[in-house]
Amino acid sequence: MRNWLIGLLIVAFVSILGCSHQPEVRVAVAGPLTGNAAAFGEMIKRGAELKAKEINEAGGINGMKLTLIFGDDAGTEKEARAVATRFATDRRILAVVGHFNSACSLAGKPIYAENGIVELSPGSTNVSVCEGSDWTFRNLYRDDFQGEFIAKYIKNVLTELQSVGVLFDNDDYGRGLKDAFTAEAEIIGLNIVAAEAYDRDNTDFKAQLTSIKAKNPEVIFVSGLYSQAALIVKQAREAGITAQFFGADGVDSPDFLEIAGIAAEGTYLTTPFTFGAGGEEALKVAQAFEAEFGVPPDTWAALTYDAVGMIAEAIEKTHNKEAQLAENRKAIRDHLASLDTAEEGYKGITGLTYFDKNGDTLNKPAYVKIVKDGKFTTAPKQMLEL
Numbered sequence: 001m002r003n004w005l006i007g008l009l010i011v012a013f014v015s016i017l018g019c020s021h022q023p024e025v026r027v028a029v030a031g032p033l034t035g036n037a038a039a040f041g042e043m044i045k046r047g048a049e050l051k052a053k054e055i056n057e058a059g060g061i062n063g064m065k066l067t068l069i070f071g072d073d074a075g076t077e078k079e080a081r082a083v084a085t086r087f088a089t090d091r092r093i094l095a096v097v098g099h100f101n102s103a104c105s106l107a108g109k110p111i112y113a114e115n116g117i118v119e120l121s122p123g124s125t126n127v128s129v130c131e132g133s134d135w136t137f138r139n140l141y142r143d144d145f146q147g148e149f150i151a152k153y154i155k156n157v158l159t160e161l162q163s164v165g166v167l168f169d170n171d172d173y174g175r176g177l178k179d180a181f182t183a184e185a186e187i188i189g190l191n192i193v194a195a196e197a198y199d200r201d202n203t204d205f206k207a208q209l210t211s212i213k214a215k216n217p218e219v220i221f222v223s224g225l226y227s228q229a230a231l232i233v234k235q236a237r238e239a240g241i242t243a244q245f246f247g248a249d250g251v252d253s254p255d256f257l258e259i260a261g262i263a264a265e266g267t268y269l270t271t272p273f274t275f276g277a278g279g280e281e282a283l284k285v286a287q288a289f290e291a292e293f294g295v296p297p298d299t300w301a302a303l304t305y306d307a308v309g310m311i312a313e314a315i316e317k318t319h320n321k322e323a324q325l326a327e328n329r330k331a332i333r334d335h336l337a338s339l340d341t342a343e344e345g346y347k348g349i350t351g352l353t354y355f356d357k358n359g360d361t362l363n364k365p366a367y368v369k370i371v372k373d374g375k376f377t378t379a380p381k382q383m384l385e386l
Contacts, residue, residue, distance in 0.1 A: 024065040028087040030098030032075035039255040047301030051308040077107040084108030088115035102126030102173040122303035126176045130359035137359035140272040147180025165194040165217035169224030178223040225250040230259035237263040273350045282349040306348030
C-alpha cells in the first residue's frame with residue numbers, strides 16, 4: 001500500500017513538472033502602460049492577452065505555449081529606446097508587437113533593425129515609421145492617408161463648414177498628421193485660418209484657444225491624443241467657442257469622453273476600425289473581450305489582437321526548434337514581407353492586412369465616429385473611398 005502511494009505521488013509530481021516545462025515561444029508587446037497615453041496601453045495589453053489566451057486554449061502554436069512579455073514605454077522616446085533594447089537583446093523573444101506612439105516606434109526602429117527582430121505596430125501612423133527598415137511593419141493606415149481623408153470629409157460631408165483652425169501636438173504624430181491635413185486642405189480649397197502647436201505635457205490651452213477664437217473658424221481640428229484633446233474641447237466650450245471639433249484616431253479612447261464630459265458631445269473623429277463594420281467574427285471577439293475584462297474593446301485592442309495573431313501565424317508557419325534565434329526571427333520577418341497581395345494577406349477582425357515593400361499596410365480604410373449622448377457612435381455618413 002505504501003509503495004502504491006509513493007508511486008502515485010511520483011506520477012503526479014512528474015505530471016506537474018511536465019506541465020510546468022511546456023515548451024513556449026515568447027512575443028513582446030510594447031506600449032504606453034503609464035503616462036499620457038496609458039488608456040491606449042491598457043487596451044493594447046488586453047487585446048494581446050485575449051488573443052494569446054485563445055491561441056493557448058486551442059493548443060498553442062505547434063504545441064508551444066505563447067507567452068507575452070510586456071514593456072512600458074510610457075509614450076516617450078527615451079523609454080521606448082530602453083524597452084526596445086531590452087526586447088531586442090533578449091534571446092528568448094522572437095518578435096515585438098508595438099509600439100503605439102509614432103515617436104516610440106521611430107525611436108525603437110534602428111534598435112530592432114540592428115538586432116534583427118520584427119516590430120509590428122498596431123497604432124503608429126506617422127508617414128516615416130516603416131520607411132528605411134526591413135524589420136518594421138504596421139497593420140493600419142498612415143497619416144498622409146488619414147490627414148487627406150479628414151480634409152476631404154470636412155469638405156465633402158460637412159459642406160457648410162469650410163474654415164478651419166488647427167491645434168496640433170508638437171511631436172511626430174501631431175506634426176505629421178497636421179502637415180498632411182493642411183496640404184490636402186490647401187489643394188481642395190478648405191480655408192485654414194489658424195494653426196497652433198502645444199506640447200504633450202500641456203494642460204492649459206487658453207493661449208492657443210484665444211488665438212484661434214479670434215480667427216473664428218467653423219471647425220477646429222485637433223491633431224493629437226485624447227488626454228489633451230479632451231482638455232482642449234472642455235476649455236474651448238468654457239471660453240465660448242462654438243466651432244465643430246474634429247479629431248483623428250489619437251482621440252479614439254473612452255477616456256476622451258470621461259475627461260471632456262458634456263463638452264465632447266458632437267465631436268467627430270477618424271478611426272482605423274469600428275466593431276460595427278467588422279462583421280460577425282469581430283462582434284464575437286468584442287463579446288469575449290467584454291466578458292474577460294468587463295469593458296468593451298476599442299480600435300487599438302482590435303488592431304493589437306490582429307497583430308498578435310499575425311505574429312503567431314508567422315511563428316506557426318516558420319519556426320524551427322533546431323534553428324538559431326536569428327534564423328527564426330528572420331523567418332518571421334520574411335513571412336510578413338511575403339504578405340504582399342490580397343490573396344496572401346492575413347484575414348483578421350480588422351480586415352485584410354498585407355504590406356508594400358516598406359512594411360506599410362496597403363488597403364486599410366478610415367471610418368468616422370461622432371460623440372452622441374456621451375458615447376462614440378458610427379457617424380451617419382461615411383466616406384470609405386477618397
